Amino acid sequence: MIGVQPVKDAFVAEITGVDVRHLSDEEFEQLYAAWLQYGVLRLRNQSIDENELQAFSARFGPLEELPFGRMSEADKAKVKNRYVTQLSNILVDGKPIGGLGNAEANWHSDMTYVENPPPASVLLGVEIPPAGGDTYFADQYAAYEALPDELRVRIADLTIKHDAAHTSIGKLRPGFDAFDDPRDAPGAIHSIVQTHEETRRKALYLGRREWAFIPGLSIEESEKLLDELWDYAALPAIVWQQKWQPYDLIIWDNRRVLHRRDDFDPQSRRLMKRCQVLARPVHT
Ligand code: OGA
Ligand code: MN
Numbered sequence: 001m002i003g004v005q006p007v008k009d010a011f012v013a014e015i016t017g018v019d020v021r022h023l024s025d026e027e028f029e030q031l032y033a034a035w036l037q038y039g040v041l042r043l044r045n046q047s048i049d050e051n052e053l054q055a056f057s058a059r060f061g062p063l064e065e066l067p068f069g070r071m072s073e074a075d076k077a078k079v080k081n082r083y084v085t086q087l088s089n090i091l092v093d094g095k096p097i098g099g100l101g102n103a104e105a106n107w108h109s110d111m112t113y114v115e116n117p118p119p120a121s122v123l124l125g126v127e128i129p130p131a132g133g134d135t136y137f138a139d140q141y142a143a144y145e146a147l148p149d150e151l152r153v154r155i156a157d158l159t160i161k162h163d164a165a166h167t168s169i170g171k172l173r174p175g176f177d178a179f180d181d182p183r184d185a186p187g188a189i190h191s192i193v194q195t196h197e198e199t200r201r202k203a204l205y206l207g208r209r210e211w212a213f214i215p216g217l218s219i220e221e222s223e224k225l226l227d228e229l230w231d232y233a234a235l236p237a238i239v240w241q242q243k244w245q246p247y248d249l250i251i252w253d254n255r256r257v258l259h260r261r262d263d264f265d266p267q268s269r270r271l272m273k274r275c276q277v278l279a280r281p282v283h284t
Contacts, residue, residue: 002027004034011139012240013038020046020056020249028059035060035120036199039256040137040240046124046249050084050273053249057083057122057275060251064118064278067111069164070175087272089264090127098271105168105261107138107234109254110276112207113164113187118276119197122251125244127271132264135242135250137257140203142238144193147204151228155192160226162187163211168260170210182213182222189215192229196255198280203256206233233258 003016013034035041057063063083068076088098111117164187165176172178194205209230214222242250264270
């Protein structure tokens with residue numbers, strides 16, 4: 001039996017007694033069930049390498065490739081491992097070895113700008129700065145439940161177009177051109193309220209605030225309604241803060257939670273490795 005200690009009501013659990021390299025099928029099923037129940041799991045002291053991270057993550061389902069955007073095939077071919085993303089501010093030969101740098105990353109879910117966003121993200125802390133760089137998670141089941149009835153009715157049939165062009169630190173992804181009107185943003189359209197495909201619970205599904213647009217509304221109405229919804233997305237009572245230790249492993253349900261990251265001193269080093277699951281496995 002694996003240990004499952006709720007950290008925050010029905011959101012976030014600490015998993016104990018587990019080495020992710022040696023999980024039986026039965027233990028993995030327990031972990032998977034806990035992940036569905038809590039949305040965010042933390043496992044401490046998982047001193048694993050990239051291959052082990054990839055092998056463990058693949059138990060959640062086939063893996064997604066890195067968020068390449070429109071990177072050329074030639075540049076893609078230079079990437080060492082297409083399934084493990086590095087997030088880092090560390091420079092080697094003057095070039096960053098990973099994405100997101102040291103800047104603050106705004107609230108987002110990963111890759112909601114594609115048709116089928118990854119259900120699971122698995123993030124390993126490798127090098128952690130002495131201060132800053134904390135990651136926060138917000139429960140979007142709870143956000144949906146916190147909405148006033150009137151607002152819930154208003155969004156029942158509305159969608160959001162999720163911008164594919166910018167990262168969560170606001171930088172243009174490779175191959176995208178700048179624009180100044182959210183209606184021009186490229187990206188996938190998803191319902192604002194999503195019924196979780198496995199738990200059948202309803203979640204608010206906002207993706208990210210920047211460059212979002214609600215099709216069918218005027219730009220002013222869209223901006224106003226988005227601001228109104230974002231007031232509920234990260235209420236303090238539904239947010240949990242992760243203070244990283246090296247080799248913390250966090251697995252979140254990207255269908256249910258938003259996350260963001262604090263900035264940190266550019267002089268200190270931070271290195272994270274992440275796998276994303278392309279689709280959920282067929283579970284009985
Ligand atoms: C991510 C992400 C935040 C962090 O892995 O998708 O947004 O703490 N990371 O590095
Ligand atoms: Mn992210």
